[in-house]
Amino acid sequence: MSHAAERHHRGAAPHDAAPHEAAPQEAAPQEAAPLETGAGPIAAPDSGPDLRPGGARMERVLARETSSSRASAAIIAAILVIGLCGYALLETAVRAVGQPPWLIDPQTAADRVTALPAGVAPLLLGVTGAVVFAAGLFFFLNAVLPGRRARHVLADPRAAVVVDDEVIASALARRARLAANVTQEQVMVVVSRRQVLVNVRPTSGVPLREADVQAAVEAELRAMAPSPMPEVRVNLAASGVIGA
Amino acid sequence: MSVFAGRPLAGHNRISTQALTSLARAAAAEALGVPPQDVRADWTDDGGLLALSLVTPIAVPSLTTVLREPARVAGFGGPIWDRAVAAKAQILRRVTELSGAQLSRVDIRISGASVSDGGRVR
Numbered sequence: 001m002s003h004a005a006e007r008h009h010r011g012a013a014p015h016d017a018a019p020h021e022a023a024p025q026e027a028a029p030q031e032a033a034p035l036e037t038g039a040g041p042i043a044a045p046d047s048g049p050d051l052r053p054g055g056a057r058m059e060r061v062l063a064r065e066t067s068s069s070r071a072s073a074a075i076i077a078a079i080l081v082i083g084l085c086g087y088a089l090l091e092t093a094v095r096a097v098g099q100p101p102w103l104i105d106p107q108t109a110a111d112r113v114t115a116l117p118a119g120v121a122p123l124l125l126g127v128t129g130a131v132v133f134a135a136g137l138f139f140f141l142n143a144v145l146p147g148r149r150a151r152h153v154l155a156d157p158r159a160a161v162v163v164d165d166e167v168i169a170s171a172l173a174r175r176a177r178l179a180a181n182v183t184q185e186q187v188m189v190v191v192s193r194r195q196v197l198v199n200v201r202p203t204s205g206v207p208l209r210e211a212d213v214q215a216a217v218e219a220e221l222r223a224m225a226p227s228p229m230p231e232v233r234v235n236l237a238a239s240g241v242i243g244a
Numbered sequence: 245m246s247v248f249a250g251r252p253l254a255g256h257n258r259i260s261t262q263a264l265t266s267l268a269r270a271a272a273a274e275a276l277g278v279p280p281q282d283v284r285a286d287w288t289d290d291g292g293l294l295a296l297s298l299v300t301p302i303a304v305p306s307l308t309t310v311l312r313e314p315a316r317v318a319g320f321g322g323p324i325w326d327r328a329v330a331a332k333a334q335i336l337r338r339v340t341e342l343s344g345a346q347l348s349r350v351d352i353r354i355s356g357a358s359v360s361d362g363g364r365v366r
Binding site: 177178181182183202203204205206207208238239240241242243244 | 256257258259260261262263264287288289290291292293294343344345346347
């Protein structure tokens with residue numbers, strides 16, 4: 001059993017905006033032929049040279065694939081600001097032409113705000129504060145956190161290869177299982193950006209050497225060469241499984 | 245899939261708990277001179293190694309025979325305690341050599357005596 005740790009997995013971030021985007025590779029790397037990005041409309045003459053590995057456009061495609069989009073949060077923030085500004089404009093305009101205010105007179109609103117703790121029920125005030133705080137925290141974290149997806153980039157001379165961490169974990173678990181000579185259920189691999197954690201539960205009566213598993217997993221990882229390269233940590237469980 | 249040089253073939257061999265239990269029962273039966281179906285064997289994990297606990301009767305000569313010729317006790321292997329202690333090492337060695345798994349301990353609990361006068365036991 002294997003799974004990849006999910007870090008900063010934000011909502012269903014749409015990644016449809018990249019016109020020349022490489023499809024994410026969802027298959028085990030050693031079995032699937034890498035999907036080419038250099039074919040079809042992508043190899044348009046105007047964008048040819050940059051799409052090579054190391055090219056600026058390729059870097060951009062990889063960056064888009066390995067980090068989640070902030071577009072939705074940005075759109076929400078923009079709509080909020082536009083709505084607020086539009087309403088303020090309406091009220092000021094209404095006041096400028098001498099009409100009665102639509103909802104509240106700007107002057108009265110300002111007075112109410114300055115006199116704030118008074119005039120509003122404390123419960124309502126607290127709830128409003130909490131909502132504003134939560135919204136602020138949402139936007140702040142969206143802006144500040146790196147927002148990386150649980151994916152790694154594999155080096156390939158021709159194509160952009162992006163692999164989900166689950167896939168890497170599954171490949172490493174298979175390798176660790178063979179090295180430790182245990183069943184599938186006795187190995188659990190967690191892949192995060194900078195670390196691979198291999199949990200092995202040995203079979204009772206068959207002592208395992210941690211170094212063997214570590215060497216096997218590291219060799220597999222080196223052959224895979226994901227970027228950034230995570231470091232391997234092997235955890236042998238103290239107790240074993242009987243008759244496995 | 246590359247295979248390590250020292251590893252001839254990939255694959256996984258598994259000895260089930262049931263097989264281990266049968267093996268332990270047979271080994272205990274052999275060591276204590278009782279039929280295997282009278283032996284109860286239980287496996288637990290002991291820090292990554294196997295710990296075996298047995299509940300078994302033990303074959304003893306009948307008291308009248310012992311009274312008639314006291315040498316029969318020695319023929320059976322001495323007092324029950326000594327035989328149980330000796331059986332522990334024997335069972336451990338036998339199970340380890342047959343199953344390939346490393347045992348850390350063998351606990352024996354003698355649950356009864358089966359009187360056998362016929363046939364010289366060992």
